[in-house]
Amino acid sequence: MVAVADLSFDIQPQSCFGLLGPNGAGKTTTLRMLLGQSPRSGGVLEVFGQDINHGRRAIRQRTGVVPQADNLDPDFTVRENLAMYGSYFRLDPKVMDERIPTLLDMVELAPRANDRISTLSGGMKRRLTLARALVNDPQLLVLDEPTTGLDPQARHMIWSLIHQMKRSGKTILLTTHYMEEAERLCDDVIVIDEGSLLAKGSPSELIETFCESTVLEIRGDVKEIRIQSLPANWRTEEAGESLYIYADDSQALEDFSKELIGMLCLHRRAMLEDVFLRLTGRALRG
Amino acid sequence: MNILTPPRPGLECLAVWRRNALVWRRVMTTSLLFHFAEPLLYLLGIGYGLGRFVGELDGMPYFTFLASGFIAWSAMNVASMESMWSVYTRMVPQQTYEGILATPTKVDDIVFGELLWCGTKSLMSGTAILAVAALLGAVSNWDALLVVPVVFLTGICFAAPGLIVTAYATSYDHFSFYLTLVMTPMFILCGVFYPVASLPDTAQFFVQLLPLTHAVEIIRPIVVGQPITDLGFHLAALVGFGLVTTWIATVLFRRRLIN
Numbered sequence: 001m002v003a004v005a006d007l008s009f010d011i012q013p014q015s016c017f018g019l020l021g022p023n024g025a026g027k028t029t030t031l032r033m034l035l036g037q038s039p040r041s042g043g044v045l046e047v048f049g050q051d052i053n054h055g056r057r058a059i060r061q062r063t064g065v066v067p068q069a070d071n072l073d074p075d076f077t078v079r080e081n082l083a084m085y086g087s088y089f090r091l092d093p094k095v096m097d098e099r100i101p102t103l104l105d106m107v108e109l110a111p112r113a114n115d116r117i118s119t120l121s122g123g124m125k126r127r128l129t130l131a132r133a134l135v136n137d138p139q140l141l142v143l144d145e146p147t148t149g150l151d152p153q154a155r156h157m158i159w160s161l162i163h164q165m166k167r168s169g170k171t172i173l174l175t176t177h178y179m180e181e182a183e184r185l186c187d188d189v190i191v192i193d194e195g196s197l198l199a200k201g202s203p204s205e206l207i208e209t210f211c212e213s214t215v216l217e218i219r220g221d222v223k224e225i226r227i228q229s230l231p232a233n234w235r236t237e238e239a240g241e242s243l244y245i246y247a248d249d250s251q252a253l254e255d256f257s258k259e260l261i262g263m264l265c266l267h268r269r270a271m272l273e274d275v276f277l278r279l280t281g282r283a284l285r286g
Numbered sequence: 287m288n289i290l291t292p293p294r295p296g297l298e299c300l301a302v303w304r305r306n307a308l309v310w311r312r313v314m315t316t317s318l319l320f321h322f323a324e325p326l327l328y329l330l331g332i333g334y335g336l337g338r339f340v341g342e343l344d345g346m347p348y349f350t351f352l353a354s355g356f357i358a359w360s361a362m363n364v365a366s367m368e369s370m371w372s373v374y375t376r377m378v379p380q381q382t383y384e385g386i387l388a389t390p391t392k393v394d395d396i397v398f399g400e401l402l403w404c405g406t407k408s409l410m411s412g413t414a415i416l417a418v419a420a421l422l423g424a425v426s427n428w429d430a431l432l433v434v435p436v437v438f439l440t441g442i443c444f445a446a447p448g449l450i451v452t453a454y455a456t457s458y459d460h461f462s463f464y465l466t467l468v469m470t471p472m473f474i475l476c477g478v479f480y481p482v483a484s485l486p487d488t489a490q491f492f493v494q495l496l497p498l499t500h501a502v503e504i505i506r507p508i509v510v511g512q513p514i515t516d517l518g519f520h521l522a523a524l525v526g527f528g529l530v531t532t533w534i535a536t537v538l539f540r541r542r543l544i545n
Contacts, residue, residue, distance in 0.1 A: 037543060
């Protein structure tokens with residue numbers, strides 16, 4: 001089965017790069033190929049300028065990974081998980097002894113250092129997984145949906161950690177379903193679907209290129225609105241009980257919304273989510 | 287790298303071995319108790335019980351005959367269990383390997399780390415049986431300790447086919463087939479309970495194809511202090527089997543884990 005077919009992108013060092021796409025778009029497969037954990041039938045894949053098949057070991061040494069599903073070692077404590085992970089990199093135990101307390105402080109898990117994994121909450125596991133990805137002080141940090149399933153507190157903490165990583169000069173590659181997250185964190189993003197590239201650029205570039213600058217979301221008896229009578233350069237999209245009107249003329253949209261009686265209106269600037277839905281459609285994915 | 291390339295393990299396999307050793311250390315007391323209690327039960331029950339009727343076999347008390355056979359059998363048994371149930375647990379429910387594979391440690395290192403660990407568990411179990419047999423007076427020569435490295439090697443040779451089964455497994459039920467169709471016949475046919483020479487000629491030929499036969503033929507003389515007949519042949523058969531199955535297991539694990 002071909003999961004990724006036509007995809008080409010470069011990641012600038014020390015930037016945060018977002019790989020966006022609906023479920024089944026090929027995000028995880030792309031990451032796994034990049035890490036040599038999924039086979040590829042052709043194409044060029046280089047990390048740090050080295051082909052992943054030839055430089056596998058050197059690339060791994062400089063890469064940290066936060067996988068989508070937690071795979072912390074349940075047979076060990078929080079601290080032991082980090083030490084054990086360091087041993088797979090064959091890191092000097094003395095270096096690990098110094099690094100582990102710093103990492104635990106950073107992800108605020110120092111008080112839980114001697115607890116077993118099964119006693120941690122989902123957010124704590126994610127934080128520990130992030131700390132684990134940093135045991136080898138990587139240059140490249142790969143994050144596969146780092147905040148999926150987390151509460152807002154935990155999500156904000158992960159975001160601040162990612163910012164911190166970026167400031168410290170690491171290159172970050174992340175996949176996410178949350179467009180707000182991509183907008184906050186990423187310098188550049190690509191949107192993919194069915195294994196091929198749909199768009200690439202910075203979040204603001206994509207909004208500019210693929211979407212009008214403001215959106216009016218209308219909820220209620222939207223069938224009553226005569227779409228044909230709206231200005232020709234307004235784009236509309238109906239989704240169930242909602243109508244979305246996209247336009248560059250913010251004032252005109254605002255005025256229009258005031259004429260609508262008995263309907264719920266939200267006038268806002270266009271976001272990456274609007275671009276994403278426009279590019280990949282509103283149809284549900286497996 | 288071609289998926290069929292011969293295994294190329296690095297020193298990282300020792301990290302995998304160490305991981306398992308550290309987990310085992312937590313359950314050490316229970317595990318050791320089990321290693322001692324089970325052979326004690328078997329040896330006392332069957333060795334003394336049946337031994338009274340059998341008397342001597344191949345120039346040794348039946349109890350000694352059985353104890354030495356049990357050491358070989360347990361090397362196979364312990365390594366097989368570990369390479370199936372425990373490896374499957376680490377591979378599927380715990381996703382331990384998935385985590386490890388994001389580091390410089392590769393599939394080949396995992397396979398070899400697990401093989402070494404299975405060999406280590408066989409070594410512990412074999413040594414425990416030897417100790418029990420010695421305490422019960424069935425073994426009295428210090429040279430019997432030479433069996434320890436042989437048991438380690440035997441464990442590795444039987445862990446490899448176990449890994450092959452695990453590479454195909456989709457649930458724990460899968461292992462019952464191997465247990466019933468492969469391990470139990472070897473337990474019964476390969477000379478643990480009686481000399482293979484007492485079987486009909488045709489049966490003897492087929493039994494020579496089973497690796498446990500060769501493990502028993504090497505381990506028993508060492509334990510009782512007799513010269514080993516055809517050492518080169520038995521060792522080649524056992525190690526050859528281990529090498530081929532190790533290669534196959536490595537290829538299958540690459541296919542299973544890189545997907």
